[in-house]
Amino acid sequence: MTLAPETTDLKIQLQLDGDWLTVCDLSTLFPGRGVAALLPNGRQAAVFRDRTGTLYAIDNRDPFTGAAVLSRGLTGTHQGRPFVASPLLKQRFDLESGRCLDDEAVRVATYEIQVS
Secondary structure (H helix, E strand, O other): OEOOOOOOOOEEEEEEOOEEEEEEEHHHOOOOEEEEEEOOOOOEEEEEEOOOOEEEEEEOEOOOOOOEOHHHOEEEEEOOEEEEEOOOOOOEEEOOOOEEOOOOOOEOOEOOEEEO
C-alpha cells in the first residue's frame, strides 16, 4: 500500500485471523525505518514505510537467530525488490513475499496491511 507523505493522522492496521488490528499511528513510521508491533498471540510484526510511502509488514523474528530484530534492520532494494537486512547476520528478507534473498529455503510471515 502506498500513501502520500502528508497523510499522518491515520492508523496502521494488520489483518490477523480475518480481523484488522490497529498496531500504530502512521506518523510513527519514518521512511526507511521500521517499528515493532506486539500482536495478540505474543509474536511481533515489523512494520515499514519506504521512501515512496509504500507500507510493508513482516514477522519481526529473525529465523536465523531467533531474535525479534528485523524492525531494526536496514531497508533497501535488490533487483527492484524491497528488502530489510537483519541487523545481526545481515540476511535480506523481501518485504513483499517474506522470502530470504540469501537462502531461498527460509522465509518470514508477511501481513496484509491497511490504513484507516
